[in-house]
Amino acid sequence: MPRITALDARVVSYGFDHRPRPLSLGSALRRDVVLVRVVCADGTVGYGESFHGHAGTAVAEIVNSTMREVVLGREPSETADVNREVFARFVLSAGMSGGFLLALSGIDIAMWDAWGKIQGEPVHRLLGGSVTDFALYGGGFTLGFQPPDELAEEVRRMREQSGWQAVKLRIGDSPERDLARIRHVREVFGDELSIMVDANLGHRYDVARVAPALAELGVDWLEEPYPPGSPARFVALRSRGLVPVAAGENLGGAHEFADWIDRGALDVVQPDVSRVGGITEALRIAALARAAGLRFAPHISHSALNHAATLHLLSAAGGEGIFEADGTVENPFRDGVISGGPVLANGRASLPTGPGLGVTVDEEALGRYPGERGSPFPRPR
CATH class of the missing domain: 3.20.20.120 (Enolase-like C-terminal domain)
Known part of the structure; x- marks a missing residue:
């Protein structure tokens, strides 16, 4: 099975023309997605989504830095091994556990996507x-x-x-x-x-x-x-x-x-x-x-x-x-x-x-939705 040769994440944002009705958290200004991508040696690309909390760019940075050491060189089928290492090193025993869990989420989904594409099977x-x-x-x-x-x-x-x-x-x-x-x-x-x-x-x-x-x-x-x-x-x-x-x-x-x-x-x-x-x-x-x-x-x-x-x-x-x-x-x-x-x-x-x-x-069309920084929910009055 081809190994993972690249891993990256970026934030894409869609600003609401008409903001949603408020919830107890307030009314969101926009919809943010942390888009995670794994690329395999044979050219297969797998995509995942990490939740952003109130700081999507921070989650993307974890994917683009520390998590590359964990993921690059592995086969996309090694989801359990990646999960084990991330929990042992970052989630259960170190600070910023929440950010690493969000980063792992998008990576895991992207790995399953790539694995299914390589096998020609739905996940x-x-x-x-x-x-x-x-x-x-x-x-x-x-x-x-x-x-x-x-x-x-x-x-x-x-x-x-x-x-x-x-x-x-x-x-x-x-x-x-x-x-x-x-x-x-x-x-x-x-x-x-x-x-x-x-x-x-x-x-x-x-x-x-x-x-x-x-x-x-x-x-x-x-x-x-x-x-x-x-x-x-x-x-x-x-x-x-x-x-x-x-x-x-x-x-x-x-x-x-x-x-x-x-x-x-x-x-x-x-x-x-x-x-x-x-x-x-x-x-x-x-x-x-x-x-x-x-x-x-x-x-x-x-x-x-x-x-x-x-x-x-x-x-x-x-x-x-x-x-x-x-x-x-x-x-x-x-x-x-x-x-x-x-x-x-x-x-x-x-x-x-x-x-x-x-x-x-559609990665080319995603260019129309540049990512924004910070929380999509405005500060409460």
Whole structure:
């Protein structure tokens, strides 16, 4: 198998013409992607996506410096060895562990993409998966803090566009406004629509206050009610038995998920392949969730690379999870300069079947989206 001869990463950014509705984190100025690339001796190029946090250029620099020592000269199939070295040297025993985990995530996805292309097989087949069609719910930069009637119209657009039967609404604004939005959507669409809610770390008030009302409204789960440094609060909320508790996008690696699962903090396990160490580490987390009898619902990041990698993960994990679909109208990193990810129709997501991830990256056209520095979220007032 040809070895990896080059590794690089760069940030690409898409500034919103119309900023998304605010969440509890605020309203993003732009969509950033840390695009990771491995090049093999035979010319095969594999692509991955690292989540950026609030500093995409810092993540790219880790890929372009320290991580080259780890990756160059290896075969793209050596994902487990790269994972082992990065965790041993940088994640579990040194500073900046979060940045290295993000960098590893994009590299791991790119290695799987390259390996699949060399073998002429989609990634899920290399992983032993066979399921290619999945349940989905609408998420991404959508369904934020807006008047109830406008929120219902956005949900209606999603349903008419692709037949979606489940959506994730945002809370963390105020108890009164949050519940008014959810009640209105429930009244408009009835029980035929599944509703999840996401507090995005619950910055503005203790969202446990609305848990009884969420249970009465038949909410499927309450996501990220608290910051990730407080698992005991998740345990306490879950012990009340009101609404299933979901989290994981801000946890790092299978070791953290194992701790949270052992504590009884989660009903729904939500790793993001662009954050937790890539497909390789996310599969370990899927195994933990399955062994504990918990739901598996991976979080998504910004581009078709992450979306496709997530579906390959779901297939390899047995096909029983649910996919978070990006419901935004325009995303050039989903169906523009980066394309070929999931096909969304009739409330389902279909897996790309081309070699590797099945995603196409137009590197020349990406030049129209130069990367920006710093956080895509403005400083709170």
